[in-house]
Amino acid sequence: MEYDKHAYEPFxxxxxxxxxxxxxxxxxxxxxxxxxxxxxxxWALPGGFLLPKESAETAARRELAEETGLSDxxxxxxxxxxxxxxxxxxxxMRVVSVAFTALLPDAPEPRGGSDAAQARWVxxxxxxxxxxxxxxxxxxxxxxxxxxxxYRCLATAFCPPEFTLGELREVYETVWGTALDRPxxxxxxxxxxGFVEPVPGAARLTGxxxxxxxxxxxGPATALHPPLLRPSxxxxxx
Amino acid sequence: MEYDKHAYEPFxxxxxxxxxxxxxxxxxxxxxxxxxxxxxxxWALPGGFLLPKESAETAARRELAEETGLSDxxxxxxxxxxxxxxxxxxxxMRVVSVAFTALLPDAPEPRGGSDAAQARWVxxxxxxxxxxxxxxxxxxxxxxxxxxxxYRCLATAFCPPEFTLGELREVYETVWGTALDRPxxxxxxxxxxGFVEPVPGAARLTGxxxxxxxxxxxGPATALHPPLLRPSxxxxxx
DNA sequence: TCAAAAGTGTTGATGCTACACCCATGT
DNA sequence: ACATGGGTGTAGCATCAACACTTTTGA
Numbered sequence: 323m324e325y326d327k328h329a330y331e332p333f334x335x336x337x338x339x340x341x342x343x344x345x346x347x348x349x350x351x352x353x354x355x356x357x358x359x360x361x362x363x364x365w366a367l368p369g370g371f372l373l374p375k376e377s378a379e380t381a382a383r384r385e386l387a388e389e390t391g392l393s394d395x396x397x398x399x400x401x402x403x404x405x406x407x408x409x410x411x412x413x414x415m416r417v418v419s420v421a422f423t424a425l426l427p428d429a430p431e432p433r434g435g436s437d438a439a440q441a442r443w444v445x446x447x448x449x450x451x452x453x454x455x456x457x458x459x460x461x462x463x464x465x466x467x468x469x470x471x472x473y474r475c476l477a478t479a480f481c482p483p484e485f486t487l488g489e490l491r492e493v494y495e496t497v498w499g500t501a502l503d504r505p506x507x508x509x510x511x512x513x514x515x516g517f518v519e520p521v522p523g524a525a526r527l528t529g530x531x532x533x534x535x536x537x538x539x540x541g542p543a544t545a546l547h548p549p550l551l552r553p554s555x556x557x558x559x560x
Numbered sequence: 561m562e563y564d565k566h567a568y569e570p571f572x573x574x575x576x577x578x579x580x581x582x583x584x585x586x587x588x589x590x591x592x593x594x595x596x597x598x599x600x601x602x603w604a605l606p607g608g609f610l611l612p613k614e615s616a617e618t619a620a621r622r623e624l625a626e627e628t629g630l631s632d633x634x635x636x637x638x639x640x641x642x643x644x645x646x647x648x649x650x651x652x653m654r655v656v657s658v659a660f661t662a663l664l665p666d667a668p669e670p671r672g673g674s675d676a677a678q679a680r681w682v683x684x685x686x687x688x689x690x691x692x693x694x695x696x697x698x699x700x701x702x703x704x705x706x707x708x709x710x711y712r713c714l715a716t717a718f719c720p721p722e723f724t725l726g727e728l729r730e731v732y733e734t735v736w737g738t739a740l741d742r743p744x745x746x747x748x749x750x751x752x753x754g755f756v757e758p759v760p761g762a763a764r765l766t767g768x769x770x771x772x773x774x775x776x777x778x779g780p781a782t783a784l785h786p787p788l789l790r791p792s793x794x795x796x797x798x
Numbered sequence: 799t800c801a802a803a804a805g806t807g808t809t810g811a812t813g814c815t816a817c818a819c820c821c822a823t824g825t
Numbered sequence: 826a827c828a829t830g831g832g833t834g835t836a837g838c839a840t841c842a843a844c845a846c847t848t849t850t851g852a
Contacts, residue, residue, distance in 0.1 A: 374647075409614065488804075772822070774831085
């Protein structure tokens with residue numbers, strides 16, 4: 323890497339966040355309405371500029387707290403997605419954006435942060451055309467989350483501290499948009515050491531009906547071996 | 561995203577490249593020797609600043625061509641790894657670096673590019689302490705490549721246009737550092753439609769000895785279903 | 799008594815591992 | 826002849842999808 327003054331070019335660096343949650347059986351994403359041009363009045367992913375002494379990770383977690391209004395975001399799942407740097411992606415200036423994906427257990431209605439722009443949880447399916455290249459970022463984030471559910475213990479990030487296996491299954495079914503076999507799902511999850519840990523003696527009614535379900539907590543494992551593959555791949559071996 | 565002049569802060573944006581190849585049965589990575597401070601005389605990953613109208617992907621491919629000396633890098637595998645943005649990662653100034661991973665079929669000795677710094681292929685195992693946070697980047701890249709071999713048709717990126725299944729197996733064994741069962745490997749690869757395509761009638765001697773092996777080309781598939789899992793995971797079910 | 803959801807059992811099919819074995823080539 | 830690497834066959838084991846079935850609750 324050369325320290326060439328000619329090649330040096332200042333860029334603005336931002337973070338953009340694709341924040342997902344599950345509510346009422348639907349996958350939802352946090353969007354903010356833009357107040358200024360460009361794209362005034364359109365919806366966009368929340369985000370903002372890096373402060374002088376911040377890493378992108380720090381900035382992303384700060385923005386996550388500001389936009390959701392949550393006081394403690396330290397335990398939430400937040401990971402880098404990728405960086406978007408096309409020269410024309412912001413009409414005002416050269417902006418390089420590091421995109422992040424965040425997963426939330428429940429969906430508290432966001433209180434507007436410091437800025438006046440309103441924020442809302444929008445169903446992923448109806449998240450219309452967004453500002454900038456945020457449609458692409460959102461699609462990439464969704465694809466990544468869906469793929470990661472297969473081989474990472476990620477689904478618990480959508481769940482409250484204690485949850486039933488039915489709720490965990492609903493995470494998979496909502497993100498993938500497919501139904502899963504309940505008995506087999508249960509066995510796969512329990513067969514992965516460290517994925518979930520039982521809460522002794524506790525039980526909860528899920529929908530007001532049916533047998534009370536045992537409660538579990540997220541375990542220490544991060545990898546899912548063997549993977550929990552989503553069904554209905556088109557190219558399956560007959 | 562607010563267009564707040566107070567929050568705006570100019571950053572330098574660079575790309576860093578972890579370029580891998582396989583030669584003489586060893587995984588090698590392309591390193592450059594630094595000529596200036598900081599870290600003068602130490603080895604580092606190749607990279608450079610983004611030009612004003614370049615995306616990170618464009619800059620990465622340009623740097624790849626410059627550092628390897630190859631005239632045509634359009635067909636080479638190049639993908640974003642992640643972005644490193646810790647405030648102190650470059651002692652001179654605030655630099656945000658978008659890291660990429662590249663895979664090359666063979667290992668032509670690099671002719672030094674425009675800059676005088678010499679470049680060399682170094683065995684991954686002996687790639688000593690590198691400048692900046694490049695040790696971390698290199699380790700992340702290696703981890704990603706190893707993981708991606710399991711479920712993506714990535715191994716052909718290490719091979720020349722026509723290759724034998726033995727050469728393809730050597731890719732896996734070299735990156736993973738484990739031996740694979742030859743007959744089973746063959747079956748798994750051929751059972752994945754579009755992974756490799758036979759070159760009709762062609763054959764080649766691999767090591768001067770043994771039966772000539774059939775030649776294959778890379779196929780159009782990108783996903784590997786079912787995945788080709790690396791053996792000797794510690795946490796296996798008994 | 800019924801509906802709904804949790805939880806357990808079982809069975810046939812599939813896939814995979816770990817080999818044994820044959821083939822073609824250079825020395 | 827033999828070493829070397831390519832290619833085929835197969836037996837046993839593990840896994841898994843698909844379903845039937847029981848249990849526990851609210852209405």
